[in-house]
Amino acid sequence: xxxxxxxxxxxxxxxxxxxxxxxxxxxxxxxxxxxxxxxxxxxxxxxxxxxxxxxxxxxxxxxxxxxxxxxxxxxxxxxxxxxxxxxxxxxxxxxxxxxxxxxxxxxxxxxxxxxxxxxxxxxxxxxxxxxxxxxxxxxxxxxxxxxxxxxxxxxxxxxxxxxxxxxxxxxxxxxxxxxxxxxxxxxxxxxxxxxxxxxxxxxxxxxxxxxxxxxxxxxxxxxxxxxxxxxxxxxxxxxxxxxxxxxxxxxxxxxxxxxxxxxxxxxxxxxxxxxxxxxxxxxxxxxxxxxxxxxxxxxxxxxxxxxxxxxxxxxxxxxxxxxxxxxxxxxxxxxxxxxxxxxxxxxxxxxxxxxxxxxxxxxxxxxxxxxxxxxxxxxxxxxxxxxxxxxxxxxxxxxxxxxxxxxxxxxxxxxxxxxxxxxxxxxxxxx
Ligand code: FES
Ligand SMILES: [Fe+2]
Numbered sequence: 193x194x195x196x197x198x199x200x201x202x203x204x205x206x207x208x209x210x211x212x213x214x215x216x217x218x219x220x221x222x223x224x225x226x227x228x229x230x231x232x233x234x235x236x237x238x239x240x241x242x243x244x245x246x247x248x249x250x251x252x253x254x255x256x257x258x259x260x261x262x263x264x265x266x267x268x269x270x271x272x273x274x275x276x277x278x279x280x281x282x283x284x285x286x287x288x289x290x291x292x293x294x295x296x297x298x299x300x301x302x303x304x305x306x307x308x309x310x311x312x313x314x315x316x317x318x319x320x321x322x323x324x325x326x327x328x329x330x331x332x333x334x335x336x337x338x339x340x341x342x343x344x345x346x347x348x349x350x351x352x353x354x355x356x357x358x359x360x361x362x363x364x365x366x367x368x369x370x371x372x373x374x375x376x377x378x379x380x381x382x383x384x385x386x387x388x389x390x391x392x393x394x395x396x397x398x399x400x401x402x403x404x405x406x407x408x409x410x411x412x413x414x415x416x417x418x419x420x421x422x423x424x425x426x427x428x429x430x431x432x433x434x435x436x437x438x439x440x441x442x443x444x445x446x447x448x449x450x451x452x453x454x455x456x457x458x459x460x461x462x463x464x465x466x467x468x469x470x471x472x473x474x475x476x477x478x479x480x481x482x483x484x485x486x487x488x489x490x491x492x493x494x495x496x497x498x499x500x501x502x503x504x505x506x507x508x509x510x511x512x513x514x515x516x517x518x519x520x521x522x523x524x525x526x527x528x529x530x531x532x533x534x535x536x537x538x539x540x541x542x543x544x545x546x547x548x549x550x551x552x553x554x555x556x557x558x559x560x561x562x563x564x565x566x567x568x569x570x571x572x573x574x575x576x577x578x579x580x581x582x583x584x585x586x587x588x589x590x591x592x593x594x595x596x597x598x599x600x601x602x603x604x605x606x607x608x609x610x611x612x613x614x615x616x617x618x619x620x621x622x623x
Contacts, residue, residue, distance in 0.1 A: 194217060197604065200604040202601040204574075205571035206571070207570055208568075209564050212506070213507060214564070218506035220607060224609070226503065228342065230333075230340040230350050231341060231500070232339070232498070232500055233248040233255065233339045234248055234257045235337055235372070236265070236334060237337060237519070239257065239259040239265060239339075242261045242262070243259065243288055245258040245259070245282075253269060253343075255267050256280050256290070257339060258303075260300070260301045261288065265332060267328070268303045268329065269327040269328075273326065274297050274324075275294060329342070330343050333349070335350060337365060338361070346612045348616075353433065355433045357431045357437075357485075359476070359584050362473055363476075367465065368465070368469075370520040371518075372519055374516060375516075375530050376514075379511075380539075382511075383510075383551060385507065385509055385548070385551035385555040386507060387502070389555065391501055392596050393551070394438075394485060394492035394494065396592075396594070399593075405543055407542075408536075428588045428595065429586070430595040430598040431584060434488030434598060434599045435485070435486065436485055436599055437484070438484040438595075439481055439483065440480075442478035442479045456525060456528050460525050476583070480583055486599070488602055488603075490502070493516075496532060496533040497516065499511055499537075509551075513538070513539070570593040576589075576590070577594040
């Protein structure tokens with residue numbers, strides 16, 4: 193078994209490039225990261241009615257998320273127990289049951305096997321149908337409408353797993369009492385890069401913005417007024433547990449935000465949202481504003497977008513991206529927000545293109561026999577992080593790679609541990 197302890201150092205901030213390109217590391221990640229962690233599956237607004245379903249992935253495993261006829265949300269491996277056919281090949285829909293198109297085994301929307309062709313004549317009624325339902329995801333739970341699942345029955349409860357990250361997620365999905373909703377479908381695309389480059393960038397890389405995105409900024413895809421100072425002012429927060437958030441100072445009624453090129457959205461933020469957030473989220477509204485982040489391991493968010501970085505090999509990532517808006521926002525503004533999202537972070541979005549190119553080239557240029565022996569430097573701000581009494585998590589006042597150090601430390605901890613019990617014993621299950 194691969195020994196990962198030499199690959200990541202929290203003390204020095206050095207991380208081996210091997211973890212971004214190596215097949216053996218990748219295989220172990222599927223077991224120890226993706227088969228253990230709470231992974232984002234869908235949003236409840238995608239499943240408003242009994243029988244509604246959406247397809248999802250957990251690592252490389254296809255999953256079906258279904259609201260059963262009694263209204264409960266379940267998740268199952270999307271593979272027939274008979275010979276493995278994908279039971280449902282639609283992305284989304286409504287069904288009372290799923291009939292496998294290979295030999296016709298049929299599963300109820302609660303996952304139970306309810307029909308087998310030839311049950312009497314070919315199986316002599318000896319097949320124990322109770323035992324051959326769809327394989328359930330071990331734990332399914334939701335936070336503020338966001339549905340998560342884990343294949344590990346011993347994983348800590350979702351709220352404990354999210355830890356301090358829940359405080360920051362509220363700004364995104366629960367800043368109005370009605371919560372948020374998904375608009376439009378899921379954008380999906382493949383990138384030739386390791387999934388961690390993307391997770392790491394969203395977790396805490398504000399450093400790249402003025403350089404990587406300069407042309408998009410000059411073209412007017414975001415406010416020219418978002419200067420380096422604005423990008424870097426405020427606290428940089430690492431909520432532990434591998435999660436990371438890039439923040440700005442809290443909502444300021446005089447600020448032009450999100451961008452001055454979208455006056456209707458600005459107006460909504462400042463005339464509707466701020467007041468309501470004060471009521472709903474309390475004083476934190478003016479303390480800090482999360483703008484980009486990653487929920488460990490592979491769920492990231494930015495204004496109006498959530499995305500999951502599905503691993504597809506050490507050097508391939510499949511992105512699933514959703515547009516999220518406040519449920520109570522006026523309909524015409526939801527459309528504006530969708531446009532805002534897709535021009536910046538849709539598959540052809542200006543910022544998305546910039547970011548993807550970096551991650552692809554970082555992967556490509558780390559793959560050689562000599563390059564993979566080198567290390568990445570995550571030492572920025574090392575030793576300057578501290579606990580701030582006002583907000584949860586480790587913070588740093590200047591740009592820092594504290595969040596990436598935290599992400600890779602968590603990654604290494606999970607990779608090295610035999611089980612969640614090991615991590616509990618070391619006292620860091622929710623950290
Ligand atoms: S593979 Fe599904 S019924 Fe045979
Ligand atoms: Fe970026």
